[in-house]
Amino acid sequence: MHIHREGYIIILITAVFLLAFNVVGYLYWFPNTVTMLLSLIVSLLVFGLIVQFFRVPHRTLTRHERQVIAPADGTVVVIEETNEGEYFKSPRRQVSIFMSPLNVHVNFNPVSGTVRYFKYFPGKYLVAWHPKSSTENERTTIVLQLANGVEVLLRQIAGAVARRIVWYVKEGQTVEQGTELGFIKFGSRIDVFLPLDAEVKVSIGEKTKGGVTVLAELAD
Structure with a gap:
């Protein structure tokens, strides 16, 4: 460590x-x-x-081209089909991880690919599990495109305690699965938006380890 x-x-x-x-x-x-x-x-x-x-902590990272790895330590609080209105503007499978102040707060790239979209939004500091935190809180939106063209969207979201989001990626950059994406200080949340045909491998209430836990498996 x-x-x-x-x-x-x-x-x-x-x-x-x-x-x-x-x-x-x-x-x-x-x-x-x-x-x-x-x-x-x-x-x-x-x-x-x-x-x-x-x-x-020192970890043996999970790496697989068809698997989406958890971008953070925390607890799975949302698994649902929802309309992602900022980038895709179409239905996606959303998986959200809540990070308490006691969790490791490093964020990991869940897949290998190219950063196709990045945007930072200043905003409110609602509690991270509030339904509107995804669209009203301070946040970043990051879209990673895999080699086969599939895109995965991540949203770093500040919470009531977290007041600083840090990111280490920019548009056009190539990233590897398991490398550092960023850091959120003192409690927060990450939303992951997947294709509808992705098979989610976690359940509500499950604890995740960033860079290790398999969040979902992408279709061929």
């Missing part, structure tokens, strides 16, 4: 703040050893939570 680069500055700022807080507390605020000890314990817990949020 290692710490993601998106966390370096936040972890450093947190460490400096907590250290300063406890030093000042020791000198001026805390009346006894018990209070000081409690402050240290709480500070360590807060620091530990921040560090674990930016963790990147």
Whole structure:
């Protein structure tokens, strides 16, 4: 396991703040050893939570040209046929993954292909499971086209806590399955829009591992 680069500055700022807080507390605020000890314990817990949020575990990634791999760790909260109105403007199979603050928050490219479309939208910060979060929250839309012409759309969505979406792709770029797509800080959601003939391999409530769990299998 290692710490993601998106966390370096936040972890450093947190460490400096907590250290300063406890030093000042020791000198001026805390009346006894018990209070000081409690402050240290709480500070360590807060620091530990921040560090674990930016963790990147070592994994054996799943790679298969017909399989769509989960782009994130989390819980499957939506599997439905819906009309995707931004890019396809036609029915697609939607699979959505909710990422809690305790999940690994690296996002992975679910397939190998070319980035055919990318757009960033500023927006609201509704809770990530809200039905309108897909169209009203801060978000990105990324379309990956496989070698056979099939297109898969991903939407990174900020939640009520997440206030920063990071992406590492651009239109025209070629990406490989399992490489880093981006990062969403502090809780969020990813929607994946698949062809209607794709066979979904997960179920509602199932836990996914980004880069590992098979989300769906594409038709020949």
